[in-house]
Amino acid sequence: MNLIILFLSTFGLVFALNFQTLNVSRGQYVAAFLTSILLGVANLVILRAIPHGNGWEIVAYLSGGPFGVIASMWVHARYFNNEKPKGGEAMAHRCNANDCLARIDGRHLMCTKHWRMVPLELQRKVWETYRSRGTPAGNPAGWASYYEACADAIERVAGQEGKSPRNSFRNLAPKFRTMAEDRVRDPAGLSTLR
Numbered sequence: 001m002n003l004i005i006l007f008l009s010t011f012g013l014v015f016a017l018n019f020q021t022l023n024v025s026r027g028q029y030v031a032a033f034l035t036s037i038l039l040g041v042a043n044l045v046i047l048r049a050i051p052h053g054n055g056w057e058i059v060a061y062l063s064g065g066p067f068g069v070i071a072s073m074w075v076h077a078r079y080f081n082n083e084k085p086k087g088g089e090a091m092a093h094r095c096n097a098n099d100c101l102a103r104i105d106g107r108h109l110m111c112t113k114h115w116r117m118v119p120l121e122l123q124r125k126v127w128e129t130y131r132s133r134g135t136p137a138g139n140p141a142g143w144a145s146y147y148e149a150c151a152d153a154i155e156r157v158a159g160q161e162g163k164s165p166r167n168s169f170r171n172l173a174p175k176f177r178t179m180a181e182d183r184v185r186d187p188a189g190l191s192t193l194r
């Protein structure tokens, strides 16, 4: 019984260590938080079991590692890799950074690599305007702010990569701005009834 526990705890420890490296390099905050708990548990089990270890227990302890690291790489690539295309993801679309071919989640503006090139302040602005934007017809000013934040982020990345800053967000933002101004001037939309 102790052999299995030892094998599984080294497996878990090495699995979690490698998983954690991948989490940190890709900015997976929630996964990094949870993986730390698994790291602590595996460490604790090993510390308690190994002081009375015999030959076979040492073998069980040592053989958990190689399997742990391979399994960890496979699971992370399978469930967390944003750079590779994922089949069947309903709202998936292309990263908005210029020339980037990465397929990403529908809620995201860019792939992880490009998003990390956007300054934190600007990242926060994109998220805040995204969450509060409502519908285009109901809140055109909110959509204008959201599109302007997206355009700022894309242009910032393009500048760092030496690419063209052209993007559809910049082109569309003024249309929402104009809609919002019309709304302020004529809240009930009476001018369109004439």
Ligand SMILES: [Zn+2]
Pocket (backbone or CB within 6 Å): 095, 096, 097, 100, 101, 102, 110, 111, 112, 113, 114
């Ligand atoms: Zn990208």
